Amino acid sequence: MVLATAFMLPACDNSVDPFVEADRYFTLWGYLDTASDTQFVRVVPFRREIGEPDERELDVDVTALELGTGLRFAWRDSVVEYDDGSIGHVFHAPFRPVPGRTYRVRVRRSDGAETWAETLVPTSDRARIAPPDQFSPGSITQDVTWESVDDPPFRVEVWYRFASVPPSLPFHHEVITYEDVGTPVDDGWRVSVRLSEDAASMNVGSSAELLGIGMRLTMSDDEWRPPGGVFDRELLVQPGVLSNVEHGYGFVGAVNHFAAEWVLNDLVTRRLGFNAPD
Secondary structure, three states: OOOHHHHHHHHOOOOOOOHHEEEEOEEEEEEEEEEOEEEEEEEEOOOOOOOOOOOOOEEEEEEEOOOOOOOOEEEEEEEOOOOOOOOOEEEEEOOOOOOOEEEEEEEEEOOOOOOEEEEEOOOOOOEEEEEEEEOOOOOOOEEEEOOOOOOOOEEEEEEEEEOOOOOOOOOOEEEEEEOOEEEEEEEEEEEOOOOOHHHHHHOOOOOOOOEEEEEEEEOOOOOOOOHOOOOOOOHHHHOOOOOOOEEEEEEEEEEEEEEEEEOOOOHHHHHHHOEEOO
16 A cells, blocks of 8 residues: 555646745855954855756845945855865855944845845943952952843953063963853843963963953844754754744844953952063
8 A cells, every 4th residue: 555655646746846935045144243344145046956956156146235324235256165066155245244233135036036134233332340359369250241231142252461572572362262151140241250260271471471351252143042042953953943034044143242451450460470561
């Protein structure tokens, strides 16, 4: 019975083409980055047949529209060849997104079919630097609270700036990426800087002159967050679960980088094992 059914299937009228009737044309992958003066997005056309060869040229027009101002940016295609012999179309445009503004990235085919996505670039806010907690020379910490930040950062980096010898050389920076990205508080997001632990991990010499400290948070837009705040691979691999693309699949997001700098007092600097600037 099963075998007979299998032979009968090819004779059925398969009039539903999911690629056409689903009204989806492209998959888009990429993000806008305020730290870069060039933006990138990959455009993948839907294939109607398995094994269909990659297209060397796409008959599309790719733009980014800055909503509210009407500024429009044209993107150019670049064909990327991968190790397995396949090719990809990575479009690029020379502009830097503005925090607080929404951008619509649109791919339009010559027959009028369109796929697009909108993303709001996160805005930066003020950081409050608390005095260092000096419980003991080996456990000095310092809290930094970012106002109006409600969600976990994508990345937290703390950097230490040292004077170079001779002074005519550029400053030397030690950058540490934190696995613990902090905790939410009533008025924002708090990250504790592990001053003593960071100092012990750096190989800069006991006579190094510490000029200052900085922190950078990389924040993604609100839609670029998994359901429930948990990166569940079993859930995220399902098509459309994490997507903001209309008439297509994929995701186009945005990131901004919040930065703060400060200087430690001479006593704390020396307790960390460094020289204070003259």
